[in-house]
Amino acid sequence: MERNTSTIPGTNIKVGGIFGTVFSSGFLGNVLSPFFSFGSGLLLSQITHIADNLTKETIQNWVKRNYVDPPRKGRFYDDNQVARILIFNSLRRALDLDDIKLLLQMVYDSTKGTLAERELLELFNSSVQKTRDVASGDFAGYEKAIGKELTASLEKKEGDRSKIKHIIYIMLTAYQSSLLKQQAESLLFDLKTAARSEIRKS
Numbered sequence: 001m002e003r004n005t006s007t008i009p010g011t012n013i014k015v016g017g018i019f020g021t022v023f024s025s026g027f028l029g030n031v032l033s034p035f036f037s038f039g040s041g042l043l044l045s046q047i048t049h050i051a052d053n054l055t056k057e058t059i060q061n062w063v064k065r066n067y068v069d070p071p072r073k074g075r076f077y078d079d080n081q082v083a084r085i086l087i088f089n090s091l092r093r094a095l096d097l098d099d100i101k102l103l104l105q106m107v108y109d110s111t112k113g114t115l116a117e118r119e120l121l122e123l124f125n126s127s128v129q130k131t132r133d134v135a136s137g138d139f140a141g142y143e144k145a146i147g148k149e150l151t152a153s154l155e156k157k158e159g160d161r162s163k164i165k166h167i168i169y170i171m172l173t174a175y176q177s178s179l180l181k182q183q184a185e186s187l188l189f190d191l192k193t194a195a196r197s198e199i200r201k202s
Contacts, residue, residue: 091103
């Protein structure tokens with residue numbers, strides 16, 4: 001089954017879109033660089049502009065519930081905060097917010113803070129793009145497609161690299177599952193719409 005994995009997770013930005021091939025340039029490919037090239041961070045309105053179906057109110061609620069830190073630069077969210085928001089947004093249809101927070105805390109603990117959230121999003125994005133043809137939850141397939149590259153990308157980071165890979169595979173499974181759920185909901189909507197149309201005609 002073909003899945004729409006041609007956007008950066010959590011965003012409505014197409015891979016290789018207006019910013020060119022930077023979004024598909026490989027592991028640690030500076031996914032967020034274009035967003036921060038003109039200032040020191042992003043405003044809520046700018047984040048919701050690039051995020052997929054995410055409102056200011058939702059982000060403010062996440063801040064209030066301590067899933068995301070308040071803006072560190074006045075009203076501006078820095079690159080790691082934006083990355084965290086996008087990760088939450090990409091996984092929230094499949095996982096509870098508390099579970100997403102736990103995964104991110106595990107990443108931090110496992111790398112002793114040496115893997116920033118921005119870098120995690122870049123790894124996650126590259127992993128999503130390179131596992132398009134791997135079934136959701138197929139850890140052996142993930143390992144074959146991206147295992148060596150992930151290991152190489154994590155070489156300079158402290159901590160348990162095997163655990164970080166496992167966490168990224170969980171994130172991949174959740175993200176791919178959410179895409180399948182969206183596809184099923186869309187197909188069901190089309191079916192219901194067709195059924196209502198038939199009723200009106202009869």
